[in-house]
Amino acid sequence: MKTSDDNIYTIWNNEIYCMIDLVEGRESDYDNPIDLSIATKGLAELHLASEGFKGNLCSRCNSGRLINNFTRRLNEMGVFKTVALINEHKSDFDNIFLSNVDHYIAEIKNSIKLLENSFYYKLCAEENKIVLCHHDLANHNIIIKNEEAYFIDFDYAIVDLRVHDLCNFITKGTKNYAFDIEKGKNILEEYSSINPLDKRELSVLYGMLTFPQDFYSIVKDYYTRRKDWTEGTFVDRIKRKTQGEEFRLEFLKAFEDLL
Structure with missing residues (x-):
């Protein structure tokens, strides 16, 4: 629905607001291969429709910032490690974190190196590779109706390389299946059938996937108290993240073979 001055959104208090028709459908289910296929094709169509998208809010433009962001997160991980080490009364979370942090620091460094040696910055300079990324592709934000995908809740939307969204989507679509x-290959094939990816994008996607986002997120949530969870909840979550690391590394090795 357009505004009175024929725009698709309006800005109020430095925030973007828009109105869309209510979709009467059901939440997508990533455990259902048909739903996952519909969602994948819908994501490809969303990105295709927004190629070359430009926004006026600099805070939402993420293109070209990823390597610096990952470097900042690497430094944060070092700070969290120091905090855990100096804690005289270490919690269970501290101990699990300290047992694993060096491995994940190495993974972050590897991710940064892969991106630095890729075509990341060149892709960021190509308008047709920059799209409106949803940036919160949880299954409940994709509604299925008549075998078509409808995206809702664009609160975290950013302007960035399309492989940024695709990285998050692949992770969400595969991590519950070890x-x-x-499943990752199927997502790539379904997406590329509508919006083809080139080899340069796949190499950048690999660098993005290498970053241990789940581990970083739970650690930052814990040490910055971003989430009001119990100690037990934090411990359960970091255990799940670290116990699944073997499968994540196997996935990355198999993905590298696709390049």
Whole structure:
């Protein structure tokens, strides 16, 4: 629905507001291969429709910032490690974190190196590779109706390379299946059937996937108290993240073989 001055959104208090028709459908289910296929094709169509999208809010433009963001997160991980080490009364979370942090620091460094050696900055300079990324592709934000995908809740939307969204989507679509590479390949094939990816984008996607986002998020949530969870909840979540690391690494090795 357009505004009185024929725009699709309006800005109020430095925030973007828009109105869309209510979609009467059901939440997508990533455990359902048909739903996952519909969602994948819908994401490809969303990105295709927004190629070359430009926004006026600099805070929402993420293109070209990823390597710096990952470097900042690497430094944060070092700070969290120091905090855990100096804690005289270490919690269970501290101990699990300290047992794993060096491995994940190495993974972050590897991710940064892969991106630095890729075509990341060149892709960021190509308008047709920059799209409106939803940036919160949880299954409940994709509504299925008549075998078509409808995206809702664009609160976290950013302007960035399309592989940024695709990275998050692949992770969400595979991690509950021990990072099944076949599901990842299916997502790539379904997406590319509508919006083809080139080899340069795949190499950048690999660098993005290498970053241990789940581990970083739970650690930052804990040490900055971003989430009001119990100690037990934090411990359960970091255990799940670290116990699934073997599968994530196997997925990355298989993905690298696709390049």
